Amino acid sequence: MEVSKLLGFLLRRGVKAAVVVLAIVVCNFLLVHAAPGDPASVIAGQSGAADAVFLEQLRRQFGLDQPLHVQLWIYVKSVLSLDLGFSHRQQQAVSLLVLERLPATLLLTGAAFVFAVTLGVTLGALAAQRVGKWADSLITVVALTFYATPLFWVGLMLVLVFSVWLEWLPSFGMSSVGADLHGLAVVWDVAQHLLLPALTLGLFYLAVYARLTRATMLEVADQDFVKTARAKGVPEGRILRSHILRNALLPVITFAGIQAGQLLGGSILVETVFAWPGIGRLAFEALLARDYPVLLGVFFCTSVMVVLFNLVTDLLYAIIDPRVEVAG
């Protein structure tokens, strides 16, 4: 693929992505405002002084007294200048809040992603190679179990087994409270905290990858070019690696793109169960507190991620599969 073609592709897709993100920003704004109850009434309710004058004053302070289209215009303008607004509840800029929480989420979801893809593809390939034998049945049963079990339940069970009964792993948070750790000890501490939530988040996708890899490998193994390779005298191991697996990975990449996009949003549940200080929990807390600017900021972040990962997937596809042209 020539570099000029690639740049052209990135430019065209960049423009499209910007339009998509803008549309999402508008939709998010309207959706959030369609929900009943506004931040002013929540704050007023909590402070216990809910008279009409105070409410009115709060609304004016937050700009909630303006007509909806004016609020929208102000919001879009500020997003365009990369200002995500100010959280009156937390008395902090939204972008700071989000940036502060983002690394934790990225660590969690990234770990879950790598775990799911590598182990899932490996298990799927093993199952395909031993199709019909006990290893294949075992992998299929395990994959189906994880596929069918609800995420939060898996999380609770893991906590029960590994934290409560065995006392091997911590059950919540990202690092040990009050421990004064340095260097490698910090890494070890975080890794211990990371294990359970990452497992919980990754198990479902692991099952999906295992099943997908198994199915496509079996399909590819039946194709004519595999027979051609055998007729050429290519050893079985090499047929598996350079002919079957490579072709079978194409649908896996498609799905990995979808998963990568969803991981940010999908981690809300797991972050809540494990008290992981990421943006999933930030969104959850903001929702309960009707903290619109924070909620919108999180939505904005996750939608940018989805669009970005779609772009990366398409690029990867074009690099791996020569039949796919990078076209607008």
Place this chain on the structure above:
Amino acid sequence: MSLLSVEGLTVALPPGGDRADAIEDVSFSVDAGEILCVVGESGSGKSITANAVMGLLPKGLPVRAGAIAFEGTDLLRLGAEPMRKLRGQRLAMIFQEPMTALNPLMRVGDQIAEVLQVHGAAADAARRVPELLAAVNLPDPAAIARSHPFRLSGGQRQRVMIAMALALEPALLIADEPTTALDVTTQMQILRLIREIQSRRGMGVLFITHDFGVVAEIADRVAVMQHGRIVEQGPAAEVLNAPQHPYTRGLIAAVPHGAAPERAAITGEEVLRVTDIAKTYRRGGIFGAKAVVRAVHDADFTLKRGETLGLVGESGSGKSTLARCVVKLVTPEQGEIAYDGTNLRLLSRAAWKPYRQRIQMIFQDPYASLNPRRTVGDTIAEGPVTHGTPRAEALGRARELLRLVQLDAGAMDRYPHEFSGGQRQRIGIARALAMRPDLLIADEPVSALDVSVQAQVLALLAEIKARLGLTMLFITHDLRVAAQICDRVAVMQRGAIVEQGPTRQVFSAPQHAYTRQLLDSIPGRGWTPPQL
């Protein structure tokens, strides 16, 4: 001693098949420098035989008896690893489907180099790959080597397959229907290439085919297979011109001979006049590079009542698109399709409806064109019922039609998968006739069928057409079939009709260079099947 000698080879089918053994007591031999053609219809076991020699039989098909001696070694007693080393080195194979036989993600140069690498000749790869590509007459070998398979045409891919098979100069080449999926002109080039390389290197070739024309073109000796057994074998001239076994005689009698009989000119009134239609496909958007394909242009023709017009041409020539324009499965952007004086192109969906009854299509693939979840009776009656015929009456008519296409009335309540390809095509014909059409459009109706079944279906079509006074537009890539059934033919190339006229005239005195090229490419042109 022969290069390859197969003795009493028996390969079992899994239990529950239609016979106990896929092939039974098969014996033949191939000498160095000789081409043995194994001919047979689908299911005769010819591909199983080829795969058995290569040691590529699927697990469900075990060898039960016999011996395969290659250069003095019994291949059946050879372990997996020594057998693998023989494959690609001393024994090579090419397959039927050039479109799927190459790994889509690997450059073709790498795929050829892989043969050298796995047999310990990796060092030669850089030098040998372009040499091999040049040896199979591919232009610009360096550029082809860097291409992925999807950039190449079917014929080019088959050349790459041949180059790959020849990489280590094998003693025996097994070719399993290597030209069946190709256009006639390409087929002729590939046949010549195989013949030339074989005689230059003194290779033995085991050539599997179903086409007696190809046999006549290439074979030194012939073995005819039926139901897993070799029923006749001998030198090509003997088997082709004086076949002994009744099955061989039947097959050769069914071969369309390519000579067009004299036909009386049709003088009925005009039914269809297609003028000035054009269909152009565009790809690419505002940003991307644009590709414009003129699928149909300059393709005027007329059809008189009771006439059969053949649209012949190679794949991509636009013959199917033209036919689909007539029934509005494809909408042309300009031109006139005058049917009984009405311009069909301008009609709305609703206004088209009465014409849907009068113009019916028969499709190529009898496996894909019938709904697998509907009984045959329902499939045939569906059209009339949607056009308002009472159900009972439509089913009664379906029963009559099954008799007309020579199927048992018991077929009514059965499902398509219970029928063979030829029977399904008969069902397809009955389905089209159920609408009482006066124009039939048959799109390659016999291309997917074995030659003996093909002859039966063609005879049936001709008889029904004469009995019901139908007009027919017959699309085919096979000139021999066109010669047999069409009153007139129109030859299409790159979306345009380049020549048309009475079949006999076009065949005996072709005017256009492309028509001449097509006619010269008919395999086995030099062979006139004997009158049996």
